[in-house]
Amino acid sequence: MDQVKWGIIGCGDVTEVKSGPAFNKVPNSSLVAVMRRDAAKAADYAQRHNVPTWYDDADALINDPNVNAVYVATPPDTHAEYAIRAMRAGKPVYVEKPMARNAAECEAMNQVSRETGVPLLVAFYRRALPYFLKIKELVDQEVIGDIRYVRVQLNWQPYAEEVGENPKPRWRVDPEISGGGHFHDLASHQFDFLEYVLGPIKIATGIARNQAGLYQADDIVMANFEFESGAVGVGSWCYTVNKEQRIDQTEFIGSKGKISFSFFEAYFIKVETAEGTVNYAIPFPEHVQQPLIELIVQELRGEGKSPSTGETGARANAILDQITAR
The missing domain is CATH 3.40.50.720 (NAD(P)-binding Rossmann-like Domain)
Known part of the structure; x- marks a missing residue:
C-alpha cells in the first residue's frame, strides 16, 4: 500500500x-x-x-x-x-x-x-505516547527494581448530564451499547497499558456494583489481578464521588522504589528510589492518537509494526469481562 x-x-x-x-x-x-x-x-x-x-x-x-x-x-x-x-x-x-x-x-x-x-x-494509543513510553522505559531499565505490585485508583464525580431530575442518556453508561459503564470505557486503556509494560495478566477478579442508581451500568469496581511475572495488582474505580475526592493515580511498587503516574489527567511521572526523587513532565501531543496512527500507517505500508493489534486489544476486554463477571 x-x-x-x-x-x-x-x-x-x-x-x-x-x-x-x-x-x-x-x-x-x-x-x-x-x-x-x-x-x-x-x-x-x-x-x-x-x-x-x-x-x-x-x-x-x-x-x-x-x-x-x-x-x-x-x-x-x-x-x-x-x-x-x-x-x-x-x-x-x-x-x-x-x-x-x-x-x-x-x-x-x-x-x-x-x-x-x-x-x-x-x-490503544498509550502504547505510542511519549509519556507512557517513558514509564515503560523506566520499568524496562529496572530503575525501581523488580515490580512487586501495582495499585490503580480512579475516582471521578458524575458527569453533569448523569445527575438531576431529568438525566440525559449517555451511551457510555448503557451496557447494551458500551458493554459496561465508565469502568469499561476507561479501564480498558489502563489494563492494555499494564499488560504492555508488565506482561500478561493471568487472573483477574473483582466486584462491580451500581451504588448511586444514576444509570444501569456499574459505577464502582474493585479488582485484584496477578501477572504471569508474579507481580500482583489491586484497583478501585468509583464514578460517584464529589470533586474533592477526584483522583487519578497509578503506582508501580518495585524492590528498589516506586513510580507514580496518572492515566488521564496529568503529565507528571514521579520516581522515588534510595537515590532520591526524580520528576518527569511529558505533555501529550495535540492529537493524542497521532503517534500510534503513524506506526499503523508504517505497518500498512510494510515499513514497521503497530504495538496495538486486534490480538492485544482483545486482552483488555477479556480482563474487564473477568473482573465484572460478564
Missing part, C-alpha cells in the same frame, strides 16, 4: 481532535471520506475538516474505491459489525477502544482478520 487513504465510520467527538486531524498529518496518509448516520453532521464534519467525501451509509464508505483503510469510531456496539464488513471487503481496520463490548465480539473480529489476512488494529 503506497498511500493510506482513510475513511472514518462514525465521525463523532473522539475524531474532532484526538484522531481525525492526525490522518492528514502523518506521512503517506490522508483522510478522504467520513460517514455518520446523520447526513447533516457528516457533511458538516467533512466541510470543517476539508474531507472531500461524506456518506450517511457505512457500506457506501466501505465500498468507496478511493478508501483503502477504515477507522471505526462508533460506539462499541457496532465495532464488530463494521470492522468485519470492512475486513471482508479487504480493507484494513483501525477500531476505537474498547475494541468491542465483550471478549466474544473481539474474538469474532480477530477470527475474520485471521481468515482474510486483513490487518486489525486498535486505538
